[in-house]
Amino acid sequence: MDEASNRHFRAPEDTEILNATTESSRDLASVRDRTLILKGILRRTRTLLDADMAYLSLNDLPSGETYIHVTDNVQTEAYRNIRMPLGTGVLGAVAAGGSTASTLDYLADPNMNHIPTIDQVVAAEGVKAIAGAPLRVGGRIVGALLVAHRTPASLPPAGERALEHMAAQAAIALEQTRRGSEITQLRALIGSTTTSNEGRTRELQAMLALDERLMGSMVASVNAEGVVAVLEEATGRPLGLFDPTGRHRFGSVTLTKSAFENWGVQSAINTSLHGAGAATGRHKGEVYTVVAVAAGKEHLATLVMNGTAGKEIALLERGSVFVSAALLFERTLVDANNRAQSTLMEDLLASRTEDQAQAVRARFVTFGLELRNDTAVLVILVDPPVRHSALATVQQRLRRGPMLVSTHIGHICVVTTSSGEALAREMDQILHQEGIRAVIGHATSTSGSISGIREAHDEASEVVTAAKELGWRRGFAELNDLGIAGIMLSHDSASTAARIVERSLGPVRDYDRAHRTELLGTLWSYLESGSSLQRTSSQLHIHQNTVRQRLERIDSLLGAQWRTPSRRIDVHFALRLWKLAPPTSKQGAVQGL
Structure with a gap:
């Protein structure tokens, strides 16, 4: 076709x-x-x-x-x-x-x-x-x-x-x-059968009354916070709404964020998410009732109520539909409000001709940005379920002068004339306080041109790619922080880095794991200090003889040829890859160097 x-x-x-x-x-x-x-x-x-x-x-x-x-x-x-x-x-x-x-x-x-x-x-x-x-x-x-x-x-x-x-x-x-249909049918049965139908009718009428309250809260102001407040009052139990990562949004704090990593809680959420309605989970001896809020294939949030639900199950399940509608509405409202910035960001990073660049430059002024100054670009990578929350957090809490903030091809992008490093540090802290893990890459354009900003964006994206390949889950860096290793990994994969570390340092790493020693850390300090025994011992707070003994042990593991100029470069590069990896991926080597 x-x-x-x-x-x-x-x-x-x-x-x-x-x-x-x-x-x-x-x-x-x-x-x-x-x-x-x-x-x-x-x-x-x-x-x-x-x-x-x-x-x-x-x-x-x-x-x-x-x-x-x-x-x-x-x-x-x-x-x-x-x-x-x-x-x-x-x-x-x-x-x-x-x-x-x-x-x-x-x-x-x-x-x-x-x-x-x-x-x-x-x-x-x-x-x-x-x-x-x-x-x-x-x-x-x-x-x-x-x-x-x-x-x-x-x-x-x-x-x-x-x-x-x-x-x-x-x-x-x-x-x-x-x-409504069930109420009509039950009313027809009342008087001719058992009184249990009357109880069921009252339950359904109460549910429709709740519908009216929930609908009223949405018509007054379509927001999830109002819907959750009505639902919590109706259940008469502590009830909270959490994003997919476990970050509390509205209502009571019924669970801590760390509880969402518990197997029992996660299992209950997954059970609800895959079509089973309300589900029960346990954490530290306490029982919780959860209902996953979803739209299509996306998990939007989770309702968590203390205790085991009885008649409250129907209320929770019913309320989750309203919460879903409200969350979708809020997201689209944010997207609509951000449309001007996102359109400018797309045009900025896509402009290739001089005419396009001049048009973008003129629109920049409306956001208070002057391209005569150094311009920093930050690329913020977070898990997809919390991207909208992260964007809202960045927009609401950053107070560093004029900037352009928007989602862009799977990440959040910030363009500003403020210091990129200072802004990245602040954003890392702000997002961490909100329970959002972010990997942030930053780069600065000094050319004062649209093409320069585009190149800075590409560089910041490479930093994020490299950091993710190295296993980072949180942190900020520029390309110089990652060095040659970072440049390589921005275009390659973590498996390549793992092979380099294994071939160059495998015996030393295995020895550290087996004997709880610090040979890799000593070797790193030794090469970083220009092969100076004195500076190495001073940095590690150990005697020079101890440094010498550790280097001799490394000789026995790698062979003395590692000290030759060509091999020393390979070993130093492998050490940099090892050093850049997160502590959990170092698997047993003693840290704190």
């Missing part, structure tokens, strides 16, 4: 996603007919993505199928009545697998799990491209939201974000519909 002839699902602007989400939230708070709400969500989803059709399915777990429940602009009755086995096609895969999926041309896609009878229905409808996002309620996947084109089309990242936003809104509406 000619790729150039393919159309694309539309990539909506962040403001459009925000508007569609806000309109859906208002409907949820004011419109009683849930079918109208679902149709409104489908219509807005179609508009956002410029799709030919949209539809929503519900899972029927006893039959192992998901069936289309509501549609918008589907032409054939057969398509409207599709029942898809879970795990098949795009619809069944999304409804079962819990992650967003898409296909350029469904019938021609060999990677799809096809069913001949369904393929006939798809062909009759004229559908080519399909994309879908799962509907989650309390960690459980209850269905899917899909859009389709009648011509081949691909799904851009902005389209995927929009689909996940609208799926979160649809999940709320679906659960409200289900509860």
Whole structure:
């Protein structure tokens, strides 16, 4: 197929996603007919993505199928009545697998799990491209939201974000519909059967009342903090919201960050994340109930409540849907507010002609940046789940004059006329205080040109790459800090460094491990001090004879030829690789040198 002839699902602007989400939230708070709400969500989803059709399915777990429940602009009755086995096609895969999926041309896609009878229905409808996002309620996947084109089309990242936003809104509406139907059915039974139905009705009515409070908090100001506050009050238990790394965000501090590294807590979170709803975990003898908050395939946050949940389980699972919608809204709001900076950052690092450079230079002035000065560029690498939190932290807490701050191709980028080293140190401390581990590379352009800033960005990126290859999980550096070893690793891999260390220093390292000695550290100090026994002994606070004895032991392990000029360079380089590696990767050699 000619790729150039393919159309694309539309990539909506962040403001459009925000508007569609806000309109859906208002409907949820004011419109009683849930079918109208679902149709409104489908219509807005179609508009956002410029799709030919949209539809929503519900899972029927006893039959192992998901069936289309509501549609918008589907032409054939057969398509409207599709029942898809879970795990098949795009619809069944999304409804079962819990992650967003898409296909350029469904019938021609060999990677799809096809069913001949369904393929006939798809062909009759004229559908080519399909994309879908799962509907989650309390960690459980209850269905899917899909859009389709009648011509081949691909799904851009902005389209995927929009689909996940609208799926979160649809999940709320679906659960409200289900509860309303159950209340109606139970009311019909009251009086003719047992009084247990009355209790269940009261529970459902209380749940709908909670829905109204949660919806009200979102309409008033769509933020996760307000939703968590309402949910904590409703459960009557300490309840906290934590990001995927365990950093506390809102509510009560029910667990410490270190507790999230505990196997029992992680196991409970993973259980909830993979579709089991609320799960119970233990830490230091205490019991906790957790509900993973997710959107598509992404783990957004975790709700943690003290104790074992009974009737609170339904409240937690219900509330998690609202938390997911609020977190997505907050993220998109941040993205919209950052759009001017991110666009300028992209243009800055992509500009190649003089005309482009001059245009970027003029826009720089609006952020108070003058390119006549030295310009520092910092590349900040954090784990993807906390990238938005890290960006917000950097923007809110840095107070070092004019700067440009934005996400850029998997990392956070900062351009400033302040000192790069001082800023990197401050950012490292700030992020660490927030429980975020970051590797930061910095470089400075002195040319006062756009191309110079681009080169500084490339250099800072190389520093981060090298540091990650060396096993760093936190810290900051410039290229000079890593030296030749850093330059090599920015273009190579950690396995190469490990082989160099093994071949040049393996026997000494093994001896240190076996005897708890400090031969590698002594050798490092000796070569760094210009092979001076006096300076080495002074630096290590040991006698010169002790240094001499250790060097003789190294002679016996490596052979005396390591002292020759050519071999000495190899050994010194291997030592630098060893020294740059984090302590945990040195595996047993005594540190503190």
